[in-house]
Each structure stands twice: as C-alpha cells, then as structure tokens.
Amino acid sequence: MIEIKDLKASIGEKEILKGLNLVVKPGEIHAIMGPNGSGKSTLASVLAGREDYEVTGGEVVFNGKNLLEMAPEERAREGLFLAFQYPVEIPGVSNMNFLKAAVGEVRKHRGEEALSAKDFLALVKEKSALVELDGQLAHRAVNEGFSGGEKKRNEVFQMAMLEPKLAILDETDSGLDIDALRIVAQGVNAMRSPERSFIVITHYQRLLDYIVPDVVHVLYKGRIVKTGTKELALELEEKGYDWIKETVA
Amino acid sequence: MERVLNHSIQKWLDATLAFDTIRHQNHDAVLASMESLEFPHSKMEDWKYTRTQKLNQGQWVLQRSEVISDPEFQAVSSVQTQMRSGFFGCLNQVAPTEAFSLDIAPNESFDEPFHFVIKSNEDWAWTQPSFELTLGEHACAKVVLHFIGKHNGFCNALLDVTMMEGSHLDLDIIQDNDDSFFQILDIRVDEASKSHCNVLTHTLNGGWTRNNLWMSLNGEHAHAALSGFYLPQDGQLVDNHTVVDHRVPNCTSNELYKGVLYDKSKGVFNGKVFVRKDAQKTEAYQSNKNIMMSDDATMDSKPELEIYADDVRCSHGSTTGQFDEEALFYLRARGLSALGAKQLLVSAYVNEVINRSNNAEVVTFVKQELSARGRIIADEV
C-alpha cells in the first residue's frame, strides 16, 4: 500500500522528520504513537502534500507510484485521505457543494460515472448515519460553528464518502468524550476491508481499544524508534514515554 | 452668454451639440457650474487612483441607448435630477440622451421587480441615460437596472432616488459590460424618515467602471444598506466611491463591498461615512474586503469616517489579502483541483454579497451568469 523509505522533511531550517521508515500493507491498521512534537502531524502533512514542508530526502511509494511528486489533489484522487488534527472552518462553502465536488473528482479519476443528485443524497444519508452526524450539519458551511467532536466526525464522514485506499487519522480521538470516541471508531471499523489500510495517529492508547491495530509504532524525534504489537500501546500507557526517551537516548 | 470653460472640458461639451438631447430643468445653472471644473485627473482627490486618459482620448459619438423596460418607467422630457459637483455628473445633466422616471404611489407595494435594461451596442457609442425613482410614503418596490455595454462604448449614467417616509426600495444594479467598455454610474439616494433602501451593485464585468453612490439619511430611523462586488480580470478597473451621510439621529447604515482581483486588474474603494453633529445614536458599519489573486493586481481601499456626534456606534474595516491557504489545502486534500478549490472559495466569498439582495430573481440570475462564465460555482444540491 505505502512504503516510506528514509523520509526526511524540514520546515524552514528545522529538520523534523529525520529518516523515517514505514511499510503498511493492504488491509493493515498501523498505529503511530509518540509524545507531542515528535513529528506525527508533520508525517501526516508531508504524506498529504502540504507545501509548507520541504522534503529533503527519502521516498514514498504509494500503490506503486511516487507519492511525493503528486499534487495534494492527485494524492487524494489516488486514494489517500488525511483526517486533519485541526479541521479547517470554511465560512460560506457548504459541506454539500464541497463534498459533491470532491466525490465527483475522485470518481472521475477512478473512471466511475458521476453520481446523480439522488444517489449522492442517498450516499450522504447512509454515511452520515455511520458517524451519527446530524443530517443538518451536512448542509451547513464546512466545519463552521461545529463543536470539536462534530468536526472530527465530519472528517470520518468525509472519509466514508470518499472511500480512500489509505486513510491517515491524525489524533481524530483527541478532545472526544467516550461516546464520540466510540462513534468515530465505529465509523472506521465499518470501513475496514482487506483492500483498505489505516494509519492511526494517537496520543493515547484509549482509541486502540476500539480500533485494534495490527502494528504499533513509536515516533520520537522524527524517527520510528520502536515497533510492536498492540501490547506495545498498553505498555506505553502504563510506563509513559519517558521509558522510550531513555531507551533512545 | 459667453462661457469660459476649461479647454479640457470644452471638447466634451462641443461633442454634445451634434445630438438632440433631453433638457434638464436646470440646464443653464449646470452649465454655469461647469466653469469651475476641469476634466478629472489623478491630482484630484476623487480621482487619485483611477486613470481617465483613455476615456478622454475616445472618439465618442453621443447617441441614444437601446432600452428594454417595464412600461411603468415613463420617458420624461424635462429632467429634474439634483445638481452634481463632479464633471461627469454635470456632463450627464447638460446632455441626457434619454430620461426615465418611475413613481411608486404612496402605500403601493409591489412584489414583482421593475426591470430596466439599457444597452449600448456600437463602437464609440456614448450614452448618457438619466433616471429618477420616487417612492411615495410607505411605498415598497424592487428595481433592477441592468446595464449591458457592448464594444468600446461609454455610458455615463445618472440616477436620483427619492424615498418618502416609510418607503422601502431594493435596488439591484447589474453592470455587464465588455472588456473595452467605460461606465460611470452616479447615484444619489435621499431617504426620509423610516425609509429603507438596499442598493447592491453587481459588477459582473467591464473594462473601466466608476460608481459613485451617495446615500443621504435625512429623516430619523432611516436605514441604508449598500453593497457591491467586483471581480476584475486582465487590465480591468473597478472603482467604487460611496458616501453615507448621516444627517439626523437614529439612523443606521450597513455597507459591504467585496472584491476578487485577478491578473493586472485594479480596484478602488473609497467609502466616506459622515455622521453630522446632530446625528446621535447613529449606527454605521462599513467593510471592504479584497482578495488578490495575482501579484500584478492592485487595490486601493480607503475608508473615511468623519464623525461629529459623540453617541454613535460606528465601525469600519478594510482587508486586502491572499486566499486562506489552510482552506485551500483542506479542499485540495479532498480531491479538488487548485482551480476548483479557489472557485469554491471565491463563490462563498462573493455569495455573501449577492445574498444581501432581496431580489431572488436577481440572485439566481447573477449566480448563473457568473457560473456560466466560470467565475463562481453556482449553488448545487
């Protein structure tokens, strides 16, 4: 699915990713944990194509293609989805117009026919129910006036609409209460399939009770410093990150 | 009587003589007032940012416009518009090429809008239409003035709106001119107490467009809403000069002008708000926002508040900037092209202004026109 080799990226003069390696196979769920500031969101942003970051080394192969050469929209159309840690509010742009355009682009790229207005609305209904998103929210401006939880659920809703091959969830659990967490996890689990992979970035083990990962990585100072099974997440929960910091130091 | 006119305007007046124009009731006084005028140039405060040379060099031929209007608009033979101080306003008044009035009788209320389409069709055509709208006490109407300027013509239009007590007017101006067309539109609105006027200037296109809008709040509890949008591209210019004159207490005004500037285009916004000494409890809001789509585009935005009363609530804001990069990335990360994402953002931006119109027909028309031209994406679903 995706192969990241020795990826290095900086912002301004500051190197943040310092040679990161990661391979995710189809159908797998990988969790990436790590203390604040270790580069988790940077990794997600670089993969999604945010232009603020400069890739200074390494390569990323996504389904056989050179990901780093693609514009953000090409990556999305190729099936990469990033659920933002901080979803952006876009006043005046209706969720529906936006989603219709996005779904249209992705389907066109896949060589699928455009959805009729009726089928599109039916899809919206089905997918918003998946994350128990109030139907009215779909008609409002993108994320405008949404609560923190609504924004995160809107991300998962969009993911469900776009049916990506690889979804990267950047702290989609942060700021959620236990019910919202369960709803988000339920949305993700409903989308699990042998052809779809997930990279779940989280700060807490809690989410992984609901979305059970195949592999857990620890990202620290721009590198993956430890890889294990879901038990690693439990160990981190128990011992905190200091233990990792000491091991690396 | 021998007049001594500045030579820069003499040739303009000479050019009016070949055509049989409508007469203004104050024709002689207007002509006399022109003795102190010269052709506008960039050293004049009102014309600092807007170049007039090309307009001045045109081989203009004064002629009638093509008019398609609802029958309620009456052709008038003696124009009574208020005298203007600027050159182009005076020029219109000394030689109107056609003049129409629309009177809404007191207490008459119309849901259906009144339409007036005014067209210029030929190279070097110079037209000077004149309009007078009067709303009697508690009258209520929607009016659409739709300008269509083809080829390199010049339309120097003038409109007076007189609103009696408690009247209500929604006035939508649509400017849809060719890339080589020049237009000046000078509007003066006088509002009596409790009247409510909502003016929206939709500048869809045009080579060179200068709008003067003066709204005077003369009676208490009157409200003025004024808005406009402009999306100039290539070398186009759009200049909006507005004045809101709060002359008496307890009036409100709300102004919003927004622009998206492409290529080498130029935008000018000058918004004056006067709050006279007696105009206590005034609420006046003004906002001008601009997005620059190119490094070569320029925008000169100048709010001017002159407040002489002390118990007032006034605010003004002017922003000129780039697109919200975060929003752009978010949309692209969901599969929209950079262009599609920008169009979606422009649509939202401009819709805020278009939606201030109370004329649903105009809102639909303008959105469809802009979307057919690839300028915005029309609302869907």
Ligand SMILES: Nc1ncnc2c1ncn2[C@@H]1O[C@H](COP(=O)(O)OP(=O)(O)O)[C@@H](O)[C@H]1O
């Ligand atoms: N736009 C930015 N400008 C400067 N430094 C940044 C920027 N974004 C992130 N960083 C820095 O990069 C490091 C990694 O940040 P981030 O990827 O957000 O970490 P995480 O998501 O793991 O908390 C931090 O030290 C952060 O301060």
Ligand SMILES: [Mg+2]
């Ligand atoms: Mg982060």
